[in-house]
Amino acid sequence: MPSTAPGRVSQGERSQSMRQRLLDATVECLVDHGWSGTSTVLVSERAGVSRGAQLHHFPTKNHLVLAAIEHLWNCRDEAYRAAIAELGEGPDRVRRVVHILGEQFSSDLYVAALELWVAARSDEALHAAVIQLEHKIGGGVHRLTVEALGVDESVPGVRELVQATLDLVRGLGLADTLTDDSARRRRILDRWADTLDQALRAAAGEAAQEGKGR
Amino acid sequence: MPSTAPGRVSQGERSQSMRQRLLDATVECLVDHGWSGTSTVLVSERAGVSRGAQLHHFPTKNHLVLAAIEHLWNCRDEAYRAAIAELGEGPDRVRRVVHILGEQFSSDLYVAALELWVAARSDEALHAAVIQLEHKIGGGVHRLTVEALGVDESVPGVRELVQATLDLVRGLGLADTLTDDSARRRRILDRWADTLDQALRAAAGEAAQEGKGR
Numbered sequence: 480m481p482s483t484a485p486g487r488v489s490q491g492e493r494s495q496s497m498r499q500r501l502l503d504a505t506v507e508c509l510v511d512h513g514w515s516g517t518s519t520v521l522v523s524e525r526a527g528v529s530r531g532a533q534l535h536h537f538p539t540k541n542h543l544v545l546a547a548i549e550h551l552w553n554c555r556d557e558a559y560r561a562a563i564a565e566l567g568e569g570p571d572r573v574r575r576v577v578h579i580l581g582e583q584f585s586s587d588l589y590v591a592a593l594e595l596w597v598a599a600r601s602d603e604a605l606h607a608a609v610i611q612l613e614h615k616i617g618g619g620v621h622r623l624t625v626e627a628l629g630v631d632e633s634v635p636g637v638r639e640l641v642q643a644t645l646d647l648v649r650g651l652g653l654a655d656t657l658t659d660d661s662a663r664r665r666r667i668l669d670r671w672a673d674t675l676d677q678a679l680r681a682a683a684g685e686a687a688q689e690g691k692g693r
Numbered sequence: 694m695p696s697t698a699p700g701r702v703s704q705g706e707r708s709q710s711m712r713q714r715l716l717d718a719t720v721e722c723l724v725d726h727g728w729s730g731t732s733t734v735l736v737s738e739r740a741g742v743s744r745g746a747q748l749h750h751f752p753t754k755n756h757l758v759l760a761a762i763e764h765l766w767n768c769r770d771e772a773y774r775a776a777i778a779e780l781g782e783g784p785d786r787v788r789r790v791v792h793i794l795g796e797q798f799s800s801d802l803y804v805a806a807l808e809l810w811v812a813a814r815s816d817e818a819l820h821a822a823v824i825q826l827e828h829k830i831g832g833g834v835h836r837l838t839v840e841a842l843g844v845d846e847s848v849p850g851v852r853e854l855v856q857a858t859l860d861l862v863r864g865l866g867l868a869d870t871l872t873d874d875s876a877r878r879r880r881i882l883d884r885w886a887d888t889l890d891q892a893l894r895a896a897a898g899e900a901a902q903e904g905k906g907r
């Protein structure tokens with residue numbers, strides 16, 4: 480039984496909704512105006528939240544942006560897991576995984592994170608916090624990709640091929656920030672997927688041969 | 694015969710040297726303080742050039758930064774050509790090309806360009822100029838890479854493999870901006886070089902087979 484009467488919103492729910500609106504508005508601001516164009520005043524206005532409430536939830540711009548990226552990542556992580564769970568088996572699984580990654584790395588999350596990452600390069604206070612967040616997000620994407628590809632990273636060369644794939648989509652994401660690069664990206668990812676598939680099979684084959692040779 | 698007496702510096706040479714110092718100081722500022730921490734005042738001070746002279750050469754921050762990136766690219770382009778000219782033939786040529794690219798994309802030029810690219814995302818005045826500059830630089834790197842690898846882009850798949858290589862090093866460059874990523878980058882580039890070499894040979898082989906089949 481709810482503690483408040485029907486139709487009424489509790490203090491906790493209101494606070495949660497405000498927090499959510501602030502985080503969403505922060506990502507929108509980063510995407511539309513970049514790091515230097517994003518201010519706590521602009522975010523409060525966009526979220527329709529008073530300055531007092533905003534300061535209560537997030538005392539500084541750095542707190543706000545770090546929380547916004549982490550929040551968006553948590554949402555995307557779920558969507559990413561769901562997309563991978565639906566993949567099923569089949570000969571073009573590698574291709575589909577690679578295209579899912581390409582989409583992840585050309586999303587609003589990527590653009591907002593890029594703004595934060597670049598700002599952290601020359602902001603000492605941000606630097607340590609961003610490295611920690613990057614470990615969490617980067618590590619999460621890596622583990623999910625290994626799982627999605629169904630590969631064994633103890634096989635020599637496999638880890639580097641997975642990492643190269645993630646660095647490729649990071650580079651493709653950057654190329655997409657100034658102009659729509661989706662057509663070029665599709666062609667490159669198709670070719671990469673074929674090449675990756677063959678390289679992963681070759682690595683697994685070599686490891687199996689070595690295992691037999693022992 | 695020089696138009697000025699020995700030991701004297703002409704007006705043109707002084708102006709050229711000032712321009713050069715301003716461009717160098719701009720890149721240093723971008724690397725050390727990022728886009729938002731770079732101002733024409735800071736650049737003038739760092740270059741030891743008066744505000745008046747700075748404004749004469751480059752009326753705005755945008756002019757200054759665009760000219761600085763283009764200037765640095767012209768210098769790097771020459772160094773890149775020289776490195777490739779010295780490569781010689783040999784079985785590990787692809788690997789050496791890939792590592793030269795990895796170095797290019799983790800240099801001060803890359804970091805300074807990244808600051809400009811990201812700023813241009815949300816600055817209308819910069820956007821068109823940066824796209825034009827990116828065409829020039831991106832096109833130049835692409836042509837040089839094709840030449841260095843000695844590949845034929847009319848063979849199906851080859852163009853995408855070259856582009857993927859450039860997008861990979863772009864992504865690796867980004868990973869290097871917050872922490873020193875050179876050890877991981879080396880391992881990834883070694884693996885990619887082997888994979889790329891095989892994929893390029895396979896593409897050329899298929900094209901030759903098709904040619905015979907006609």
